[in-house]
Amino acid sequence: MKLIDLAALDHEEKSTADIINSVCEELGFDYASYATMNPVKGDVQGYANYPDEWKIHYGSHGYHHFDPTIYQSVLSIAPVDWGRFNHDEKFNAVFRDAHDFGITSRGLTVPVRGPFGECGLLSVTRNCSDDEWEKLKRHVMGDLQMAAVQAHDTVMQSGVLAKALYLPALSTREKEILQWVAEGKSQQDIGDILSISHRTVEVHMRSGREKLGALTTPQAIGRAIGLGLIAPG
Amino acid sequence: MIIVIDGINQHKFKDVLDEMYKLRARVFGDRLGWDVHIKDGRERDHFDDLHPAHVVSINDEGDVVGCMRLLQTTGPHMLSDVFHTILDGEAPIRSSQVWEATRFCVDTRKLGRGRGENSVSYVTSEVMIGSFEYAKMAGVLDSIAVIDPVMNRVLQRSGNAPYDYLGTAKPMGKVVAMAALMDCSDERISGIRDYAGIAHDVFLTDEQALDLFAGAKAEAKPSVANFDHQPLSQLEKYFVEQMNSATSKDEIDAVFKLIEELSDRFTPEQKTALLSTPRAFAHEA
Numbered sequence: 001m002k003l004i005d006l007a008a009l010d011h012e013e014k015s016t017a018d019i020i021n022s023v024c025e026e027l028g029f030d031y032a033s034y035a036t037m038n039p040v041k042g043d044v045q046g047y048a049n050y051p052d053e054w055k056i057h058y059g060s061h062g063y064h065h066f067d068p069t070i071y072q073s074v075l076s077i078a079p080v081d082w083g084r085f086n087h088d089e090k091f092n093a094v095f096r097d098a099h100d101f102g103i104t105s106r107g108l109t110v111p112v113r114g115p116f117g118e119c120g121l122l123s124v125t126r127n128c129s130d131d132e133w134e135k136l137k138r139h140v141m142g143d144l145q146m147a148a149v150q151a152h153d154t155v156m157q158s159g160v161l162a163k164a165l166y167l168p169a170l171s172t173r174e175k176e177i178l179q180w181v182a183e184g185k186s187q188q189d190i191g192d193i194l195s196i197s198h199r200t201v202e203v204h205m206r207s208g209r210e211k212l213g214a215l216t217t218p219q220a221i222g223r224a225i226g227l228g229l230i231a232p233g
Numbered sequence: 234m235i236i237v238i239d240g241i242n243q244h245k246f247k248d249v250l251d252e253m254y255k256l257r258a259r260v261f262g263d264r265l266g267w268d269v270h271i272k273d274g275r276e277r278d279h280f281d282d283l284h285p286a287h288v289v290s291i292n293d294e295g296d297v298v299g300c301m302r303l304l305q306t307t308g309p310h311m312l313s314d315v316f317h318t319i320l321d322g323e324a325p326i327r328s329s330q331v332w333e334a335t336r337f338c339v340d341t342r343k344l345g346r347g348r349g350e351n352s353v354s355y356v357t358s359e360v361m362i363g364s365f366e367y368a369k370m371a372g373v374l375d376s377i378a379v380i381d382p383v384m385n386r387v388l389q390r391s392g393n394a395p396y397d398y399l400g401t402a403k404p405m406g407k408v409v410a411m412a413a414l415m416d417c418s419d420e421r422i423s424g425i426r427d428y429a430g431i432a433h434d435v436f437l438t439d440e441q442a443l444d445l446f447a448g449a450k451a452e453a454k455p456s457v458a459n460f461d462h463q464p465l466s467q468l469e470k471y472f473v474e475q476m477n478s479a480t481s482k483d484e485i486d487a488v489f490k491l492i493e494e495l496s497d498r499f500t501p502e503q504k505t506a507l508l509s510t511p512r513a514f515a516h517e518a
Contacts, residue, residue: 072241074240076284077284077371078239078286078367078370078371079372080241111305113283113308113309114307115307115308115309115327117283117308137370138370141372145373149329169324171320171324171326172323197396199396199414199416200396200397203328203331203375206328206374207306210307210328
């Protein structure tokens with residue numbers, strides 16, 4: 001079982017790195033990382049913006065074989081605060097060393113399950129007080145969910161086979177709504193046109209954006225037009 | 234009170250989960266006649282092996298009285314893999330901020346009418362509050378629930394009406410299943426809380442949940458409310474006598490089983506009193 005640093009693969013570096021770095025910059029975390037396990041080979045693939053010394057130490061000590069932030073977090077559907085982990089041998093082995101490299105054990109991991117049962121994990125850390133941490137969590141959890149799915153899709157789409165499997169399956173409603181957005185209609189207008197609540201419009205838009213791997217609605221429109229799913233407005 | 238059991242803490246809650254699977258077998262298999270797989274009196278499917286989050290309600294007697302199962306819509310879930318006919322051939326919603334709720338049920342045998350703590354209405358609200366608050370903490374904004382028309386009416390009547398539905402209601406075996414959308418918002422949560430009169434934090438810690446579940450089983454204390462209960466009918470007197478002469482756990486369980494068998498002979502309130510009273514007597518004996 002290998003530990004693959006996705007940053008070392010140049011075609012991958014840009015996008016995953018961008019997502020990880022913007023999570024830290026925009027949401028106020030010290031470090032962020034993304035990891036996924038290859039279900040066949042058991043390799044752990046990932047990207048992290050931890051200091052290089054820690055990444056080398058982590059890999060050379062084989063922490064990816066038992067790191068609780070990986071093996072415990074895949075068991076949850078909700079983001080897992082590292083405070084939930086038992087301070088057992090495995091936890092202590094990883095975090096005692098992490099501490100020496102200036103990395104706190106105050107962190108959380110957002111698990112993303114994909115349609116094939118695979119799991120991606122976005123982890124973030126921040127050295128701060130209890131109050132600050134709780135406040136930060138409440139404030140950014142939704143954004144972290146979106147960043148996690150974004151990072152996961154970016155990695156999953158890197159393979160040719162995965163790309164084919166990941167062709168977005170948009171429902172008629174999702175296409176219809178994106179088409180109306182392309183025509184310049186607001187969410188409220190679209191709800192009125194389709195006789196559904198604006199909240200339903202929102203849910204379909206969010207789902208459509210994620211299927212297209214887009215962060216914003218304009219980006220989703222662009223991609224949907226590019227893929228021929230909707231017509232230019 | 235509510236405990237959320239997922240893949241991380243499930244090893245502590247094997248007995249609670251076992252009770253939950255038994256409750257699901259009684260509700261979905263026996264009462265509702267859904268096409269579910271029941272083995273050894275427990276209803277389980279392969280989604281239970283994918284480490285979902287179970288939102289479980291445990292009452293003051295330590296009984297599992299309600300539950301719901303949550304899954305991420307980005308991964309395998311029932312609407313994409315089992316109930317897709319509801320969606321009329323459309324692709325399912327996939328969003329990290331939408332969770333799917335399935336297998337929502339409460340124990341109508343142990344719970345009565347009205348709005349009190351041991352009522353169907355109270356536990357329904359408690360499970361909904363638990364699941365919405367848990368989802369909200371996870372950054373989730375909406376949930377899509379696979380429910381039947383009866384549950385749909387219960388939700389509409391309890392300050393918790395779905396804001397929309399996906400696809401169309403479809404017959405599934407003997408019943409109709411539908412996909413209801415509900416937002417995990419403060420407005421909805423406070424609506425349910427107002428309706429049910431629940432102002433307190435509904436969540437138990439792992440330790441509290443284990444104590445509640447185990448404690449009530451091991452030493453049922455005579456509660457003040459039931460202490461003065463006098464058995465009135467011949468049938469009730471009989472149960473109390475049986476309980477008094479019981480010398481082993483098996484014999485006590487046999488009495489409970491008989492009470493359940495004959496529970497159509499008395500009101501839910503009487504039954505609740507009965508189920509607690511014999512235990513009080515047994516404790517004194």
